[in-house]
Amino acid sequence: MAETTPLIRQPLFVVAVFGAAILGAGLALVTGRLAGKDRAEVAQCAMAAETLDRLRPLARGELAAVKVPSTPQPLPPLSFEGPDGRRLTLADFKGRTVLLNLWATWCAPCRQEMPALDALQADLGGDDFEVVAVNIDTRDPEKPQEWLKQAGITRLAHYRDPQAKIFQELKSAGKAFGMPTTLVIGPEGCAVAELAGPAEWHSQDAVAFVRAALGR
Numbered sequence: 001m002a003e004t005t006p007l008i009r010q011p012l013f014v015v016a017v018f019g020a021a022i023l024g025a026g027l028a029l030v031t032g033r034l035a036g037k038d039r040a041e042v043a044q045c046a047m048a049a050e051t052l053d054r055l056r057p058l059a060r061g062e063l064a065a066v067k068v069p070s071t072p073q074p075l076p077p078l079s080f081e082g083p084d085g086r087r088l089t090l091a092d093f094k095g096r097t098v099l100l101n102l103w104a105t106w107c108a109p110c111r112q113e114m115p116a117l118d119a120l121q122a123d124l125g126g127d128d129f130e131v132v133a134v135n136i137d138t139r140d141p142e143k144p145q146e147w148l149k150q151a152g153i154t155r156l157a158h159y160r161d162p163q164a165k166i167f168q169e170l171k172s173a174g175k176a177f178g179m180p181t182t183l184v185i186g187p188e189g190c191a192v193a194e195l196a197g198p199a200e201w202h203s204q205d206a207v208a209f210v211r212a213a214l215g216r
Helices: 004-046 049-058 108-124 143-150 165-172 204-214
Strands: 079-081 087-089 097-103 129-135 181-185 191-196
Touching (some): 049 204, 079 165, 097 204, 108 129, 165 181, 181 204, 191 204
Antiparallel strands (some): 079 087, 181 191
16 A cells, blocks of 8 residues: 555646646736736826826816826726617727716706706817716616706717616726716826816816817
């Protein structure tokens, strides 16, 4: 029996080492891919750095609470429904500057700033810019559209996420702390400004800020 024990253990040891090597190689491959993706996102966002230089001195007055990060920020793959019910992601807006606003009918500050967002879209909206106001009401899907109609909001497309996952994803990324939540996203798909709370988005300060984000 003393002679057979090593013969049994040796193959098991070899299998264990071989399995560990395969596992390690797999983890290294996955880690490498993730690291490569992170590096690509950082490099892509670095292209928006000069936008931050234009925005920082303009975060004042009506937009004094806006935070302009030290570097452009990658965002999670946010998704929501478009006016036709089709699922969209931020990638669908790549090449355009977006003012992403999360709102709900139960949020009084959200309702208060919607007319200004509507006016901002009317003045600056076009091929290179859109106010993307995403409603996150989780009940009564007809209520947001009814409220927009009653409030005379006619220029904003009706985007929505009835599961409110977009808020949770931004919260997990440290980009949402309450309602409303607003991000300015450059054409590279990276956040160049963020705001927790309402603002007068059609004020002189806000229009100048968005124009600077557009490089106008």
